[in-house]
Amino acid sequence: MSIAAVERDCGISKDTLRIWERRYGFPTPLRDANDERLYPADQVARLRLLRRLIGAGHRPGKVVARPEAELLALLRELDAAPMAGGPVGGDGRAADAAQVLDALIAHDAERLRDSLAGLLLREGLRAFAAQIGPGLTQVVGAAWARGELEIHQEHLFTDQFTSVLRAAIGAATAAGGLREGPRVLLTTLPEEPHGLGLLMAEAIFVLEGCRCVSLGVQTPVRDVALAARAHRADVLALSFSAAVSAGQARAGLADLRAVAPADVEIWAGGACPGLREPPGVRRLRDLPGISAEVARWRTSAALRDGA
Amino acid sequence: MSIAAVERDCGISKDTLRIWERRYGFPTPLRDANDERLYPADQVARLRLLRRLIGAGHRPGKVVARPEAELLALLRELDAAPMAGGPVGGDGRAADAAQVLDALIAHDAERLRDSLAGLLLREGLRAFAAQIGPGLTQVVGAAWARGELEIHQEHLFTDQFTSVLRAAIGAATAAGGLREGPRVLLTTLPEEPHGLGLLMAEAIFVLEGCRCVSLGVQTPVRDVALAARAHRADVLALSFSAAVSAGQARAGLADLRAVAPADVEIWAGGACPGLREPPGVRRLRDLPGISAEVARWRTSAALRDGA
DNA sequence: TTGCCTATTTGTCCTAGACAAATAGGCCGA
DNA sequence: TCGGCCTATTTGTCTAGGACAAATAGGCAA
Known part of the structure; x- marks a missing residue:
């Protein structure tokens, strides 16, 4: 994976990637025949974790060089801080999220769509967009960060959620007001x-x-x-x-x-x-x-x- | 305007901006107290023109250094190339495209949406997706290349078209088969x-x-x-x-x-x-x-x- | 005309150094 | 104990010029 691809994929600029390598000794990309950096998949995965950790407030100097203990730190944050500005819902919401996750884990697009559409009908568009949506997004993102979901499952969720929400917005717009x-x-x-x-x-x-x-x-x-x-x-x-x-x-x-x-x-x-x-x-x-x-x-x- | 701002605004990478300066003698940014490039507004405008011309097929080496004759070259394209590789549809299709373009030029999102929804109803989903959609996309892209549309108008078209098409796909899926x-x-x-x-x-x-x-x-x-x-x-x-x-x-x-x-x-x-x-x-x-x-x-x- | 081969153009990548902005940590006063 | 200020460190972005592969144009043969 080239440096440009990593920049796209992880959202870390080329300059930053090079200077991390210089300063902290990570990443350590291979080089191709033309002496250009080639990042192995595992390092890219680690960079994605780093990005999340840094986004959550960690200093690069403290975490970039660390081996895989970051995974632990990340897991702690994911467990400790789900409430920080996060979804406030009670048990019902958690059950709904579990239902959606189940469908994702089973790769069942139809069930996923039905779940989302059902939530929309039951809770109404306002709650669906303002509470359920952010909650589900966070739950799915956290599951991906923990390695329980593949990226393609997150993509599927995004597509189905977008589809359901767009339809609802269309209906609400047409209903006027x-x-x-x-x-x-x-x-x-x-x-x-x-x-x-x-x-x-x-x-x-x-x-x-x-x-x-x-x-x-x-x-x-x-x-x-x-x-x-x-x-x-x-x-x-x-x-x-x-x-x-x-x-x-x-x-x-x-x-x-x-x-x-x-x-x-x-x-x-x-x-x-x-x-x-x-x-x-x-x-x-x-x-x-x-x-x-x-x-x-x-x-x-x-x-x-x-x- | 800093080099990063120009990159954001014009979509030309920092590396490219620097090497154009070295190779072609344009742009010629001022320098701030810290020896960093500062691009005046007129040069940024010219860079935007350049981006359009290059997107339309011109070679950078031929146009970057040219003073404001580019404006003429651009205007010529505006007249000369509206048909090149253009839509194959007959008069009816051209009229439909004109209607959509009119709505875009007038920044009338509702009329745009109604036009698209009307086309979908009149021609059916198959023709809408297989012929009308590609035709409109091409017409809108060409109008942008000629400078008749701003990027934000192309964005608006994309969003509205997506919305109409997604709704239709949802209905068609639900209808089963x-x-x-x-x-x-x-x-x-x-x-x-x-x-x-x-x-x-x-x-x-x-x-x-x-x-x-x-x-x-x-x-x-x-x-x-x-x-x-x-x-x-x-x-x-x-x-x-x-x-x-x-x-x-x-x-x-x-x-x-x-x-x-x-x-x-x-x-x-x-x-x-x-x-x-x-x-x-x-x-x-x-x-x-x-x-x-x-x-x-x-x-x-x-x-x-x-x- | 069509297809191939060579020459030029062009964007991206490289190294390594420098500095300003942002952040952390210490210190003092309330 | 807490809040505000000041300094030290961290960190990302900028600079420079050099190099090369991929993309394009132009010439030539079939």
């Missing part, structure tokens, strides 16, 4: 390829009666600003998963704030660790928080119109 | 981030009565093979857009053929230029070709069962 909320433009910046968080956010926005336009993932900063003008958006909603580093997220948001119209609000959400609230940007802690934020927007909009 | 076709596992390899082609293919497969499982995009080769076993797939369907180079596609397919079970067929489709038929892989020229291929599979499966 107030249409008095802000115009919301949803997307992610170029370094963020994951669209699940965006989709869950869109569901909440739609339920709040907002007029949503989604550009999908990886829109260049300049184009986000152009689109904000073109669609006369009131709010730009950006999603940052744990895959994107806090530094990148901050830089992207600062760029965007500089080029976007000043009267457009920027709301940033997602599991990205260490992402604080940059100037001119609202940081939404979780998906249910969208509702409160929309309510706040409505109030201030009413004030503005009244004035 | 023969369920006698092959088990098909759909995905793309890691270097291919585009999922539209995959989705169109899935629609055709579903219409042919195949049992489809989609893993979404960018599944590692090893995991595709694992998933093929896990789902007892008869066929692996891979999609390669024009974005991926022929060499990467060939290498990926060869790797996959080596690790996938021997009795699983590999079908490769998509607009990837120069992708020939590697050993052990079937190259599908276009989406309607899927139907014939499924028919062929049925025949040979019947022979096998009979024997």
